Amino acid sequence: MRLKDKVAIITGGARGIGKETALVFIREGAKVVLGDFDAAAGEAAVQEIRALGGEALFFPVNVADPVQVRAMVDGTVEKSGRIDILVNNAGITRDALLTKMTPEQWEQVIAVNLTGVFNCTRAVVPVMISQGGGRIINAASVAGLYGNVGQTNYAATKAGVIGMTRSWAKELGRKGITVNAVAPGFIVTDMTAKVPEKVLDMMKEKTPLGRLGQPRDVANAYLFLASDEAAYINGVVLSVDGGLVL
Secondary structure (H helix, E strand, C coil), X not given: CCCCCCEEEEECCCCHHHHHHHHHHHHCCCEEEEEECCHHHHHHHHHHHHHCCCCEEXXXXXXXXXXXXXXXXXXXXXXXXXXXXXXXXXXXXXXXXXXXXXXXXXXXXXXXXHHHHHHHHHHHHHHHHHHCCEEEEEECCHHHHHCCXXXXXXXXXXXXXXXXXXXXXXXXXXXXXXXXXXXXXXXXXXXXXXXXXXXXXXXXXXXXCCCCECHHHHHHHHHHHHCXXXXXXXXXXEEECCCCCC
């Protein structure tokens, strides 16, 4: 029970890595708050968690909208009394080669993947400071470390998330708040379902472990960074990629 009685907000929590993280967290004793733009999927995830005996709330939220983010944070404090963990997991892709990428595709990804992380963290930090500490975990990507063809927008946001992570680790460490990032490789989710099969096969061949990652692989990394075992880890980017970038 590494997260016993901790309250964790998980954005993008309705499916994929976010939902798996919620399931892992409740098994370790946490109370989870799921934020997602998909209300139907979010409510279904909450019902699944409650059926397992976990405590869960759902807030419909577009993380790009600071007003909706504030409502989620205020609602969490009102119902749960505190916020111990924030997992900035929400993210989207709008892939295209540079010369074919539209301004709309650029702006949509920047709004969710970069500004959304800023909005959520900025809203949660005062609560954590008042409590004397907390954990902030940001979803980066190997694309943010090394780039990726057809993902100018996505790679730029994930590189930006890494920069924010390191800046916030320096700013907030003295407040008892650790800020870290996880950089997944190719994980089997709805997002990778859009990737051509031949590309996925190529990624498997390049990965020393010989397989794509599962949502649980990333959720377990989030769990470690959220736990007391990671109390002295601050400002790191933990790659969860099966050795893809070696």
